[in-house]
Amino acid sequence: MITAEQAQAQLDAWLAASLAVARNQSYEIEGRKLTRADAAEIRRQINFxxxxxxxxxxGGRRMRIGYGVAE
Structure with a gap:
């Protein structure tokens, strides 16, 4: 089972990748180089x-988190 600390570390890494790509940079994580074209994969990983x-x-129960846009 993945601990909260492990999940948080992975989430932090993917959020950093998202920020780097948003700044029009490439980013390397776990030996894979990600670029702006990989924004969809980064979003999937963040959601995961x-x-x-x-x-x-x-306690092992998955909660669905939704995001909306305020106007």
């Missing part, structure tokens, strides 16, 4: 690790 973190913090 958010779910793992939520599950670890909630």
């Amino acid at each position: 690790w958010e779910g793992k973190l939520a599950a670890a913090r909630n």
Whole structure:
């Protein structure tokens, strides 16, 4: 089972990748070089690790997190 600490570390790494790509840079994580073209993969990984973190913090139950845009 993945611990909350492990999930948080992975989530932090993917959030850093997202920030770097948003600044129009490439980013390397676990030997893979990611560029702006990989933004969709970065988003999928962020969603995945958010779910793992939520599950670890909630005794293994996965919570669905939704985001909206305020107008």
